[in-house]
Amino acid sequence: MARITAGVGCSHVxxxxxxxxxxxxxQSYWEPVFEGFEKSREWMKAQKADVVFLVYNDHCxxxxxxxxxxxALGCAPEFAxxxxxxxxxxxxVVKNHQRLASHIAHSLILDEFDITIMNEMEVDHGLTVPMxxxxxxxxxxxxxxxxxxxxxxNVVQYPAPTGNRxxxxxxxxxxxxxxxxxxxxxxxxGTGGMSHQLQYKRAGLINKEWxxxxxxxxxxxxxxxxxxxxIDYLREAGSEGVEMVMWHVMRGALDDDVEEIHRHYHVPASxxxxxxxxxxxxxxxxxxx
Amino acid sequence: MGLNKDYEDIPGTFVFDADRGRExxxxxxxxxxLRKAPNREAFGADExxxxxxxxxxxxxRQAVIDRDWNQLLELGGNIYYTSKLAANxxxxxxxxxxxxxGMGNEAYRAMMxxxxxxxxxxxYQHEWDEKGEE
Ligand SMILES: [Fe+2]
Numbered sequence: 001m002a003r004i005t006a007g008v009g010c011s012h013v014x015x016x017x018x019x020x021x022x023x024x025x026x027q028s029y030w031e032p033v034f035e036g037f038e039k040s041r042e043w044m045k046a047q048k049a050d051v052v053f054l055v056y057n058d059h060c061x062x063x064x065x066x067x068x069x070x071x072a073l074g075c076a077p078e079f080a081x082x083x084x085x086x087x088x089x090x091x092x093v094v095k096n097h098q099r100l101a102s103h104i105a106h107s108l109i110l111d112e113f114d115i116t117i118m119n120e121m122e123v124d125h126g127l128t129v130p131m132x133x134x135x136x137x138x139x140x141x142x143x144x145x146x147x148x149x150x151x152x153x154n155v156v157q158y159p160a161p162t163g164n165r166x167x168x169x170x171x172x173x174x175x176x177x178x179x180x181x182x183x184x185x186x187x188x189x190g191t192g193g194m195s196h197q198l199q200y201k202r203a204g205l206i207n208k209e210w211x212x213x214x215x216x217x218x219x220x221x222x223x224x225x226x227x228x229x230x231i232d233y234l235r236e237a238g239s240e241g242v243e244m245v246m247w248h249v250m251r252g253a254l255d256d257d258v259e260e261i262h263r264h265y266h267v268p269a270s271x272x273x274x275x276x277x278x279x280x281x282x283x284x285x286x287x288x289x
Numbered sequence: 290m291g292l293n294k295d296y297e298d299i300p301g302t303f304v305f306d307a308d309r310g311r312e313x314x315x316x317x318x319x320x321x322x323l324r325k326a327p328n329r330e331a332f333g334a335d336e337x338x339x340x341x342x343x344x345x346x347x348x349x350r351q352a353v354i355d356r357d358w359n360q361l362l363e364l365g366g367n368i369y370y371t372s373k374l375a376a377n378x379x380x381x382x383x384x385x386x387x388x389x390x391g392m393g394n395e396a397y398r399a400m401m402x403x404x405x406x407x408x409x410x411x412x413y414q415h416e417w418d419e420k421g422e423e
Contacts, residue, residue, distance in 0.1 A: 066318075204390065
């Protein structure tokens with residue numbers, strides 16, 4: 001049977017992708033950002049994931065304002081990196097586990113999550129940057145080491161889905177994966193954040209304390225954390241900090257009982273606080289030993 | 290009962306809700322069109338003719354021509370859309386923030402390296418009013 005064994009929370013700042021693509025990760029500005037992912041890349045390799053279920057948002061790249069789905073599940077065979085205005089990122093095309101994606105779509109809708117099904121889709125930095133930080137440099141002719149099922153969440157037009165809704169969607173994704181008949185190791189990524197505001201006169205807002213308590217509570221106080229109202233994100237973590245609701249999808253897909261394996265936090269990458277955490281189901285850790 | 294827009298008292302911030310989305314629709318659709326290279330070329334060749342294709346208001350159109358980044362947001366633009374116009378002009382997110390905050394690129398970048406803008410005194414509109422900020 002397919003099983004979800006671990007979760008990754010991770011910012012997806014576009015400038016991180018630009019830094020990797022232009023080979024400046026050793027510069028003093030960027031070095032501390034990437035150092036924190038060295039352990040993560042080793043962990044990712046050892047994890048031998050067959051599939052990454054990747055929760056992210058599109059940044060008015062592939063989805064324009066004509067149609068704004070709250071939850072859009074990638075069911076296409078593959079997803080090419082999109083041109084965001086300065087050419088597509090030179091990273092591999094993302095390949096789907098299409099049969100599992102179809103199974104999840106079917107299961108979620110019967111579980112009363114009325115998601116949108118995407119049979120064609122390109123992906124922006126929201127998806128490709130987490131792939132790059134977790135798997136390292138890959139060129140256009142390389143392949144990502146595992147398959148990816150994208151779940152695209154609207155966090156651009158207010159309101160984003162509530163943290164509670166995201167958390168419960170994570171639980172429904174878990175039920176869907178658990179009922180799939182192939183033996184697969186699935187890791188869930190929740191991406192975005194942490195505190196940042198990109199717009200208007202308050203741009204540049206960073207709230208390290210708030211981010212830290214978010215990371216602290218994710219392991220054992222996750223249910224109460226998922227009840228955080230939108231206004232708290234907007235006021236405390238910046239208008240774009242509301243992206244963090246996507247981390248609750250990841251947390252909901254894990255067991256209640258998890259262990260924090262790794263954490264990284266750094267300010268700034270461009271306008272943003274970079275946050276990252278790795279959580280493992282304790283049950284699956286025992287199974288490994 | 291009306292919707293409670295409890296986010297309207299955050300200073301220096303526009304929350305891009307459905308009302309703003311409606312107001313800014315044509316403007317935002319214009320901005321996102323610049324994601325594609327052929328459109329960037331057409332816009333560069335004749336801005337006026339290109340803008341004619343979008344039924345935005347006179348004010349919105351003028352804000353585009355003036356590259357008045359804050360005005361674009363005031364008129365229903367969203368940062369992820371207006372950033373496509375900025376990218377067309379060779380301006381990245383951080384440089385755009387330098388412009389929108391009025392700090393300029395260097396001071397803004399220095400603030401970020403020093404840990405960013407603190408939430409202290411920046412949570413409520415009345416805190417800005419008391420400081421005499423707009
Ligand atoms: Fe994002």
